[in-house]
Every structure is written in structure tokens, then in C-alpha cells.
Amino acid sequence: MQLMIDCETGAESWYERAVVWRNRTLRLLDHVPVPIAVCEYGGRIILANRAMAAEFGLLTGELLQRKILDLFTLRDSATLPVLAEAVRLHRRSQYDARVSWTAAGGVERQGEMNVALVSDTAEERPNLLLSLRTYATLPAPPPPAAPPAPCAAVSPTEARILAAAARGATTARIGKEIGLTTDGVNYHLARLSRRWHVPNRTALVARAYAYGVLAADVWPPEPAHRV
Structure with missing residues (x-):
């Protein structure tokens, strides 16, 4: 009988100590x-x-x-x-x-x-x-896409010429596809080169992609907007 009382007393004492330490922990956490x-x-x-x-x-x-x-x-x-x-x-x-x-x-x-x-x-x-x-500050949202430069605007014919040039078509082949003479194709290419300040056809095609004139990740190349 005495052993049972001692056990019950010990259990109660353990529980009381646990409650005390729990309350102390809660008070400590509240100050963190x-x-x-x-x-x-x-x-x-x-x-x-x-x-x-x-x-x-x-x-x-x-x-x-x-x-x-x-x-x-x-x-x-x-x-x-x-x-x-x-x-x-x-x-x-x-x-x-x-x-x-x-x-x-x-x-x-x-x-x-x-x-x-x-x-x-x-x-x-x-x-x-x-x-x-x-986080001290939220990650900055991506900046809005810059509006195309005024010189980036091209006519439907120029967009088709640039797409054909990006495919590696010759001047004669471009003319046949679009219905122009070789002189007509050269006229448009030269005009675009002067407007975009580039020295050759390779740079002209690169600038067309940079300006969004040609659709990205598309093969064969084609104008970004259907013409």
C-alpha cells in the first residue's frame, strides 16, 4: 500500500514538474x-x-x-x-x-x-x-518588356524576306518565294541594313530576332506575326 502511495505521489510530482517546465517553455517562446x-x-x-x-x-x-x-x-x-x-x-x-x-x-x-x-x-x-x-524584401518582379524601337517596325514583305534570309535562302530564291526581282530583294535588304545600322545579312537576321520581328524558337524561321 505504501508503495502504491509513493508511486502515485511520484507520478503526481512528475506531472507537476512537467507542467511547470511546459509553462516556462511557453513563456520563453513568447519572448523569442x-x-x-x-x-x-x-x-x-x-x-x-x-x-x-x-x-x-x-x-x-x-x-x-x-x-x-x-x-x-x-x-x-x-x-x-x-x-x-x-x-x-x-x-x-x-x-x-x-x-x-x-x-x-x-x-x-x-x-x-x-x-x-x-x-x-x-x-x-x-x-x-x-x-x-x-525575406527583407520580395524578389523584384521582372521588368516589363521594353517597347520595340521605332526602327524595328517592318512591312509584311520585309518580314518575309528576313525569314527567308534566316533560313539561308539566296537572293534569287527569296525573290522567287516572294514574287520580287533580285534587285527588289536587295533593295529591301539594303534599306533594312541602313535603318538598323548593321554591316551584313548575318547581322541583319540577328537584329531581326532581337527586335522580335522573327519568331523565337521556331524552325524554319518565320515572322513573329502572321503576315
Whole structure:
């Protein structure tokens, strides 16, 4: 009987100590400026600090039980299979995943989530310890395509001549295809060369691609716009 009482007392004492240390840990996490959360393997949030909740303008309790992927969007689809394989092989490694999310006030943000697999024993299915690092600035969007230079404008006939020249057709062959004399073909080629300030036919074709007059990644060459 005394042994049972001692065991019960010991269990109660252990539980009380565990509660104390849990509360201390929570208070410590709340003072950490890095957004941190702990999720079950399935993604359900079981712990979050104030910094993580503040990202979404919420209280910590309002994050509990929510799915982490309801809040963040993975930018790299390979992350989930890697985590699943790590759990299967009982690894306890850390992984970085690029994420984006809508923060408080509707602000779109991007950053990196460090995911650490943690558990008390190697046999247990791990929880996911998440820490978030926000990019200081979002990657700049690609600059808009510059409008074509005024000298890039060509007539339908000139576009067809340039396409034929890009195929390596001779002047006589170009004339036959388009219905011009060789002098007529040479006239257009010379006119384009002066307008684009190039010395020969090779440079003329290169400039036609640079100006978007000829369709990219198409063979045989053809005008970018149907003529």
C-alpha cells in the first residue's frame, strides 16, 4: 500500500514538474522574436508563439488546431515528399522550405520556413518544429518588356524576306518565294541594313530576332506575326 502511495505521489510530482517546465517553455517562446510553431506530422498546430500569431494579426490560441498549410503556401512542391521520406526513415534532420503567406493587413510576404523533426524517441512519429524567416524584401518582379524601337517596325514583305534570309535562302530564291526581282530583294535588304545600322545579312537576321520581328524558337524561321 505504501508503495502504491509513493508511486502515485511520484507520478503526481512528475506531472507537476512537467507542467511547470511546459509553462516556462511557453513563456520563453513568447519572448523569442522569431515566429515559431509546433505541428503534428499531419500539420495541425499544437503550439505557437506570439511572433507567429502576430504575423496573421491573431492571438496564439487562435492558431491552435489550424492546419499549417492553410496559412502558408509552399513554393517548392518537393518539400512534402522529402519530409515524408525523412519520417519513414526515422531521420531527425532539418529542412528549409520556401513559403509565402498573407500577413496581417493583407500584406503578401515570402520567406523561408525551417522544419525540424523532433520527438522524445526515435520510434515515435515526430512533431514538426517550425521557425519562420521573412525575406527583407520580395524578389523584384521582372521588368516589363521594353517597347520595340521605332526602327524595328517592318512591312509584311520585309518580314518575309528576313525569314527567308534566316533560313539561308539566296537572293534569287527569296525573290522567287516572294514574287520580287533580285534587285527588289536587295533593295529591301539594303534599306533594312541602313535603318538598323548593321554591316551584313548575318547581322541583319540577328537584329531581326532581337527586335522580335522573327519568331523565337521556331524552325524554319518565320515572322513573329502572321503576315
